[in-house]
Amino acid sequence: MDLVLGMKDTHPQEVLKKREIEFKLRHLFSSWGFEEVETPTLEYYATLQKVIGDELKERLFQFINREGKLVCLRPDFTTSIARKYSSDLIIENKTIRVFYDGKIFRYPSSPLRTESELTQMGLENIGDNSPAVDAEVIALAIIALQEAGIRDFSVDIGHVGFFRGILNASGYSSTLQQQLKTIVKTKDFIALKNFLEKNPPTEPMLVSLLLDFPFLRGKKEFLNDINNRFPRNHQFNNALERIRKVCDILSDYGLEQNIWVNLGLIRDFDYYSGMIFEGFSAFSGSPLLAGGRYDELFGIFGQDRPACGFALFIERLVEVFEKSRPDINQTFKSYTIFYPPEHRKSVFILTQKLRKLLRAVIAQEQNDVPFALKLSDGFKEYTWTDLNWDTIYMQIQEVIKNG
Amino acid sequence: MDKLTLCIPTGRLKDEAIILLSKMPSWPLDFNLNSRKLIFEDQSLPWNIILSHPKDSSTYVEFGVADIGIVGKDILQERGNEVYELCDLQIGICQMVVAGPENLTATDLFRKDALRIATKYPNITRRYLQEKGLNADILYLYGSIELAPVIHLTDAIIDLVSTGKTLHDNKLKIIEELFPVSARLVANRISIKTKMESIFSFVQQLKGVIGDE
Numbered sequence: 291m292d293l294v295l296g297m298k299d300t301h302p303q304e305v306l307k308k309r310e311i312e313f314k315l316r317h318l319f320s321s322w323g324f325e326e327v328e329t330p331t332l333e334y335y336a337t338l339q340k341v342i343g344d345e346l347k348e349r350l351f352q353f354i355n356r357e358g359k360l361v362c363l364r365p366d367f368t369t370s371i372a373r374k375y376s377s378d379l380i381i382e383n384k385t386i387r388v389f390y391d392g393k394i395f396r397y398p399s400s401p402l403r404t405e406s407e408l409t410q411m412g413l414e415n416i417g418d419n420s421p422a423v424d425a426e427v428i429a430l431a432i433i434a435l436q437e438a439g440i441r442d443f444s445v446d447i448g449h450v451g452f453f454r455g456i457l458n459a460s461g462y463s464s465t466l467q468q469q470l471k472t473i474v475k476t477k478d479f480i481a482l483k484n485f486l487e488k489n490p491p492t493e494p495m496l497v498s499l500l501l502d503f504p505f506l507r508g509k510k511e512f513l514n515d516i517n518n519r520f521p522r523n524h525q526f527n528n529a530l531e532r533i534r535k536v537c538d539i540l541s542d543y544g545l546e547q548n549i550w551v552n553l554g555l556i557r558d559f560d561y562y563s564g565m566i567f568e569g570f571s572a573f574s575g576s577p578l579l580a581g582g583r584y585d586e587l588f589g590i591f592g593q594d595r596p597a598c599g600f601a602l603f604i605e606r607l608v609e610v611f612e613k614s615r616p617d618i619n620q621t622f623k624s625y626t627i628f629y630p631p632e633h634r635k636s637v638f639i640l641t642q643k644l645r646k647l648l649r650a651v652i653a654q655e656q657n658d659v660p661f662a663l664k665l666s667d668g669f670k671e672y673t674w675t676d677l678n679w680d681t682i683y684m685q686i687q688e689v690i691k692n693g
Numbered sequence: 694m695d696k697l698t699l700c701i702p703t704g705r706l707k708d709e710a711i712i713l714l715s716k717m718p719s720w721p722l723d724f725n726l727n728s729r730k731l732i733f734e735d736q737s738l739p740w741n742i743i744l745s746h747p748k749d750s751s752t753y754v755e756f757g758v759a760d761i762g763i764v765g766k767d768i769l770q771e772r773g774n775e776v777y778e779l780c781d782l783q784i785g786i787c788q789m790v791v792a793g794p795e796n797l798t799a800t801d802l803f804r805k806d807a808l809r810i811a812t813k814y815p816n817i818t819r820r821y822l823q824e825k826g827l828n829a830d831i832l833y834l835y836g837s838i839e840l841a842p843v844i845h846l847t848d849a850i851i852d853l854v855s856t857g858k859t860l861h862d863n864k865l866k867i868i869e870e871l872f873p874v875s876a877r878l879v880a881n882r883i884s885i886k887t888k889m890e891s892i893f894s895f896v897q898q899l900k901g902v903i904g905d906e
Contacts, residue, residue, distance in 0.1 A: 399775065446886060478778040480877060504777055504885050505893050552886070572887050575757040 296398060296406035306622075307608045308409060312391055314437045315411055315602070319389040322430060324413050327388040329370035335360035340590050341369055343560045345475075349397040351406075363395035366559070368584065368599060371414050376591035389413035412581065412601030419585060419596030421532060424565045425539035427598050431569055431579050432545050438607045441614060443578065445548050445569040446507065447536065448555025450562050450582075451529025452520065456500065459521035461492030474503065475556060493521050503554035510537045512551050520553075536565060561587040567600070573610040578603060624650035628664040631655045636679050637663070643683060647690060665689065695888040697895060699740045700754055700762030701726070702747035706876055709784040710763050716902040751776055751879055760884035761892060766874045767853055771814045776879040779896050783903055789817065789871040792860055793849035794842050799868050802849055803827060811841035812851040821851065821871060839863045 293299070300308070316326070335352055342365065351363040364370055367390045375386060391411040398405050413430065415423050428445065435443050453474070457467045466489055473482050479501060486497050499506075499519055506516070513534055520526050533551060540549055557566050557580060564583030571578060581600020588595040625648055629637045634655070641653045656664075665672045665686060672689060674682050701710055707726075714720055719739040726733065726744065733742040745753050747765065751774040754762040762776075765785055769778065791810075793802055802808070808829035812818045815833045822829050832847055841847040843863050853874060854860060854867065878899060880892055 400773070444886065477776070477882070480778055480781045504779070504880075505889060507886065507889055550886070570883050570886065572757075572883065575755065575881065575883055 295401075296404060298404060298407070304608060307611070308604050311438045311604060311607055311611075312409075312411060315434055316389075316391065318434060318437050319413055319430070322387075322426075324387040324389040327371065327374075327390055328392070329364070329367060329374060329390065331363060331393070332361045333364055333370055333373070335362050337373055338362055338365065338369055341372075341559075341561050341587060343558060345558065346396070349399070351395045351397065365396050366394055367392070367410060367412060367601065368414065368559075368561070368587070371416075371599075372584075372587045372591055372597065375416055376588045376593040376595065385418045386416040387413070388416075409604035410601045411604055412579075412599060414597055414599035416588075416595055416597040419564075419583070419598075421535035422539060423598050424532070424536045424583060425543070427581065427600055428536065428540060428549075428565075428567055429543050429545055431567065431581065431600050431602075432548050434602060435548075435569060435578065435607075438602075439611050439615065440571060440578065440607060442573075443548060443569055443571045443610075444550055445567055445579075446550045446552035446555055447533060447565065447567045448552045449529035449533050449565050450557075451525045451532070451564070452553045453556065455521060455523050455525035455529065456496055458523055458525055459491070459493040460496060462489065470500075474500070475558070477504075479503075495519065495521065506553040507550055510541070510546065510549070510551060513537070516553065532565060557582060559584075561590075563587075565598070571610045571614065573613040574606050576603070576606060578606050578610065622649050623667050624648075624652060626652040626654055626666045626668075628654050628656040628666070630661060631657065633663070633677065636677075640679055640683060644686060647687070694891045694894065697740045697760045697884075697888060697891050698743060698758070700743045700745050700750040700759035702750045702763060702765075703744050704747045706747055706763065706765065706785045707744070710782070710876065713782060713784060713899075713902060717898045719898060748772075754879050754881050757881045757883060759881070760888055761878060761880045761895065763876050764879055765876055766872070767814065767817075769877065769879070770872070771816050773816070774879075775882060777882060777885050779878045779880055779892075780900060780903070782876040782878060782899070785874070785876040787853045787855035787874050788867075789814070789851065789874055790854050790867045791821075791849055791851050791869040791871065792839070792842075792854065792865045793868050795864050795866050797849070797868065802868060805848055808849075809847040810849050810851055811838050811847040813838060814851060817871070818851045839865055 338350065339347070346365055350365055352360055355361045371388065371390070389412065392409070394408050394410045395406060415427060428447065432445055457470065460467065460470070462470065470485065473485055483501060486500065491497065513530065537549065537551065540546060555566055555568060561584045562582040563586040566582030567580070568577045569579040579600055579602040583596070583598040585596040588597060625644070627637065627641060637653055641651050644651045661675060661677070663674045663677060663682060701707060711726060721737060721739065724738070726742065731744045743753060743759055748768050750759070750762040751764040751768055751772055753759040754776050755774040763782065767789055803825065808827060809832060810818055810829050811832045811834050813834065815831050818831050832841065834841065838850045838852045839859055840863070841850055842865060849868065851871070857867070860866060878896065885892055
């Protein structure tokens with residue numbers, strides 16, 4: 291029997307690691323007052339088509355359902371959550387704090403890749419557009435990576451306003467603006483140089499600024515050096531002021547160590563409208579988390595609500611954890627009790643008591659050990675021939691205590 | 694600053710790349726890559742160096758085993774690797790072209806009912822045909838592409854041409870130029886953040902050598 295192309299089975303060892311991380315993050319998000327929500331695996335193409343970019347559209351799993359309508363496996367959660375909360379009757383001015391954990395589906399960029407089904411866990415804060423919410427969301431992203439046991443990570447913070455300000459100052463037609471956006475997204479700076487030579491922007495400083503795009507990164511103080519490099523318009527001013535405020539709040543939280551300002555940061559999803567951020571580690575070639583503010587997404591679904599959130603890629607967290615901390619061995623002992631069938635009743639009571647103390651107890655009937663009880667922890671074996679159940683229970687407790 | 698791992702392709706591009714790199718101020722004197730080793734990790738070197746097959750260097754960089762690398766634009770177009778393309782090294786210069794027998798015109802070629810094209814670049818060829826609105830069988834060959842029209846295996850080829858001598862010797866000519874090709878400096882998308890200063894200074898040095906800007 292063949293595995294469906296692009297899909298994979300996950301072995302118990304890896305599932306265990308995923309669940310450990312999910313358990314910690316679920317606890318973290320709940321303790322900050324976020325409630326878990328579920329959305330369906332399927333969405334109408336008509337819903338997604340309004341908000342996702344062309345590149346992602348090509349990577350959707352889609353098919354026709356019984357109604358004859360085009361449906362898709364969800365490529366992310368944010369769109370589904372925006373759909374849900376823009377059609378819900380919500381009490382005005384009430385903030386919604388939700389988190390989710392589940393699978394998303396995207397065809398990989400190349401048919402030779404396997405990453406088609408990913409576990410995403412993330413949260414959304416809907417209804418509040420203050421910088422404090424931006425900072426809280428980023429803070430939770432940082433704490434989530436720490437809780438997951440990731441060390442040596444960075445979180446880059448940017449703002450879509452910087453690029454929008456550039457587009458605004460370029461004097462380009464909307465066609466040229468679109469072309470520029472596509473080139474910057476493909477990260478081809480030779481094509482970018484040729485484009486800028488062929489289409490000189492009305493604001494000449496944009497040329498060197500755009501060509502330096504990957505290098506507009508530094509600590510908070512970097513924001514003081516950029517004033518004369520960017521065209522001064524309201525998009526730029528708003529973005530700069532916002533990033534400053536968010537960074538100040540994060541400094542108050544004592545989280546500046548992992549934070550970088552990256553003004554050249556661009557996200558694949560077109561729905562972001564304000565602050566954006568990405569978390570990564572040198573141990574993974576792809577981001578570990580990504581998010582930002584998407585105040586315009588709800589508007590597309592017919593109800594204006596500000597919102598901000600992020601998602602973590604759980605499999606990548608496991609990968610980075612494994613690579614960066616090979617010292618930590620996460621295997622757990624499981625105990626097996628072999629017993630003769632005639633003692634089934636007593637052994638059942640015994641194992642139920644033991645399962646309260648141990649992570650895993652397996653009871654196995656065995657005919658060839660008459661009148662004896664055997665306990666194995668995978669390394670050592672213990673045997674009892676005198677079947678006094680209270681004594682056995684006490685002696686097993688001793689065994690556990692000693693190792 | 695963090696030490697970078699640099700991927701240099703073997704083959705034709707290697708010699709040109711090394712001439713260029715050795716002009717950089719940080720290149721150590723009397724260092725050569727002419728042994729049979731593929732990995733150079735030495736305290737005295739400013740970078741770690743990996744030598745790769747020319748078609749593989751962008752993959753090494755995409756997956757982060759090298760932070761930066763040198764790779765032909767033809768490979769980037771064919772593979773579509775997710776990397777930053779930082780500068781044009783202006784070496785390994787050639788053209789990606791459609792070529793066919795001397796007596797064949799573009800109009801004749803595109804009017805053929807059962808069109809067949811030989812290439813080492815199936816993805817570039819498929820995209821080209823799609824843009825032209827043409828349907829053709831793509832024959833993915835490993836070598837001597839220019840032989841295919843001569844022995845009537847295919848009607849035309851899509852391949853790299855530098856001097857045009859091979860085409861001429863096989864009585865073939867360029868029917869259409871697709872895009873210019875040269876070697877590029879590419880960077881891994883995470884390294885460009887975690888090792889930004891090192892990559893920035895490498896690019897500045899290299900641009901100084903190329904005479905760019």
